[in-house]
Amino acid sequence: MRARVVAIAMAVALLVTGGTWWAVAVAARTSVTAYFGATVGLFPGSDVRVLGMRVGSVTEVVPEGTEVRVEMRIDDGTPIPAEAKAVAVAPSLVSDRYVQFTPVHEGGPELADGAVIPRERTATPLELDEINRNTDRTMRMLGPDGANRDGALSDFLDVQAANLGGHGAQLNDMLRQLGKATSTLSGSKEDLFATVDDLQLFNRTLADNDQQVHRFNSQLADTAGFLASERGELGAALRELGPALSDTAGFIRDNRAVLRTNVDHLRAVTQVLVEQRAALEEVTDLAPLGLSNLANTYDASAGVTRTRGNINELTHPPIVIVCKLLRQSPPDRPVPPVLADACNRIEPVVTGAIPLPSPAEALSSLEHGNAPDIPLPLVDAMRDTGSPYPGGGR
Structure with a gap:
């Protein structure tokens, strides 16, 4: 009797343990x-899988109008992305199918308990009947009641066979x-994708500058039209260009030494221009103003040129300026x-150690x-060189 009670107690304990485990699971x-x-x-x-690995099972399949509701349970510890898609996969034409979740969870929100995946995020494979219907429809469209009604498809196949x-x-x-x-393209996919990205950037740039591109096309069309209208003159000019280039080549060949000498001299002139660039810039800046002032000095009513002398510019005698x-x-x-x-x-006097009178x-x-007080070295130099300078000291 006692052994019987122990057996019943152990059976009850096993049932409670199994029930608890099942409820927790x-x-x-x-x-x-x-x-x-x-x-x-x-x-x-049916299995529920991620990357082909079983992570759960289908618990219920219920038709609801034009859709089918599928209830699934996923094992604990299997993260599924919150925006995951569910795809019914058929390993072969006659085997059972399973549900595959995609993509793989790589961080971010997870699919919560009781989540619903709408029809827009599910997909099913083509059925054999649908494939047969599409094939039959295609063959009918290519048959004698379709594209080959007048034998066009047969003629096309005959021509391709002959070619x-x-x-x-x-x-x-x-x-x-x-x-x-x-x-090769597969091994250079990074370069290929970079090229595609550059093309996308180029197209976006063209789209952002649509008005400029349109204006450029219009100007290019005008230029093409002008060249088309002047094609006779342009053709004549191109025909004359050949003999002209031939004459130029002959001239260069016959006068090579002279041209080399001229180029060498031109190089010296160019060097002078480079060295005097600052002076040339100053002349370029001041010449228009000077010419304008010169034009303003002419008095047309009196027929004379009116100027105002700046005597301070005559401070130095010519010999000093030359030195x-x-x-x-x-x-x-x-x-x-x-000299x-x-x-x-x-x-x-030249260095300013001995000043000149103003x-x-x-x-x-x-x-x-x-007589003005002129330094004696300057008086002697002007006497020897014959430079005129009014004043004393002589």
């Missing part, structure tokens, strides 16, 4: 509902080369000995009957 699984357009080959107990006949080796080689090209210019010239440039000697003697001081001295 069921509670730990995630329930998901998905709506499909058709569920041929999908039954309760391809005897070219099997070439077609085989072409397909092999096409396979190699495909392999200052020589100081700015390259040291290897030859200078006449007489070099004169510049050496008046070097204190024009106002010279005029004031002359008004009082006195």
Whole structure:
């Protein structure tokens, strides 16, 4: 009797333990509902998979109007993306199907318990009957009641057979080369995608600058129209261009030495222009103003030119100005000995160590009957070189 009670107690304990385990296992699984357009080959107990691995099973398949509701349970610890899609997969034409979730969860929100996947996020494979119907429809469209009503399809096949006949080796080689090209593209997919991205950027740039592109096309059309209207003259010019180029080549060949000499001289001139660029820029800036001022000095009513002299510009005698210019010239440039000697003697005047009287001081001295106070080195240099300069000291 006692052994019987123990056996019953153990059986009850096993039932309670099994029930508890089953309840916990069921509670730990995630329930998901998905709506499909058709569920041929999908039954309760069918697998639910991710990347081909079983992660749950179908618990119920219920038709509802034009849709089929499929209830599924997913094992605990299997994350499914919240926006996942459910696809009914048929491994073969006659085997049972299973539900595949895609894509794989790589982070982010997960599919919650009780989630519903709408029809827009489910897919089913084509059925054999549908494939047969589509094939039959295609054959009818190509048959005597369709595209081949007048024998056009037969003629097309005959022409292609005549064109391809005897070219099997070439077609085989072409397909092999096409396979190699495909392999090359597959190995260079990064470059190919980069090219596609660049083309997309180029197209976006064209779209953003549609008005400029339209204007460019219009101008290009105008240019093409102008060239078309002047094609006679353009053709004549091109015909004359050949003999002209031939004459030019002959001239260069016959005068090669002279041209080389001229180019060398031109290089020297160009070097001078480069060295005097600042002076040329100053002349370019001031020449228009100077010419304008010169035009304004003419008095048309009196027929004379009216100017106002700037006596301060006559501070330095010509010999001093010449010596200052020589100081700015390259040291290897030859200078006449007489001029070099004169510049050496008046070097204190040229450098400003001995100042010259201003024009106002010279005029004031002359008004009082006195000679301007001119430095003796300058007087001696002007006497030797014959430079005229009014004043005393002589």
